Amino acid sequence: MAKDYLALEQEYVANSKALHQAGGEPMKAFRGLVQAASQDGALTHKQKELIALAISIAVRCEGCIVFHTRACLRLGVTRQELLETIGVAVEMGGGPSSVYGAQALACYDQMAAAAGAGS
Numbered sequence: 001m002a003k004d005y006l007a008l009e010q011e012y013v014a015n016s017k018a019l020h021q022a023g024g025e026p027m028k029a030f031r032g033l034v035q036a037a038s039q040d041g042a043l044t045h046k047q048k049e050l051i052a053l054a055i056s057i058a059v060r061c062e063g064c065i066v067f068h069t070r071a072c073l074r075l076g077v078t079r080q081e082l083l084e085t086i087g088v089a090v091e092m093g094g095g096p097s098s099v100y101g102a103q104a105l106a107c108y109d110q111m112a113a114a115a116g117a118g119s
Contacts, residue, residue, distance in 0.1 A: 005066055005107040006114055012063045046075040050085045057086060057100045058093030065100060069107045073115065082108050 020027045038045050049071045056064035072082065086101035093100075 003103070003106065005069075005110045008062070009066050009070060009111075012066055016067075046072075046077060049075055050077065050081065053082075053104060054085050054089040054092070057089035057104055058097050060093075060096060060100050062100070062103065065104045066107055069104055070111060073108065073111050079108065079112070 053068040
């Protein structure tokens with residue numbers, strides 16, 4: 001049975017919200033770091049999300065893949081851009097990253113289909 005990435009996303013978002021509400025200053029600081037690191041600079045927010053997705057694949061973090069895939073879709077990442085990002089992640093993370101790269105692609109395809117998007 002295929003994973004339901006949309007349901008996983010809802011679960012991860014709910015859990016993340018609960019942690020951020022209960023986590024006090026460390027989680028507030030983490031949120032600030034995320035916001036600061038994501039801003040356009042020499043690299044665009046879109047480029048930074050693609051990097052974050054590649055790292056998520058290489059370190060094998062399913063929740064991170066879900067969060068960063070959603071962000072990539074919101075920023076207009078195409079399927080081809082995603083595939084090239086997966087290629088870099090597999091280069092850096094080896095065979096196990098190909099398994100998580102396949103999950104990222106399935107997640108993207110599911111989210112894009114639900115949004116009526118995809119390229």
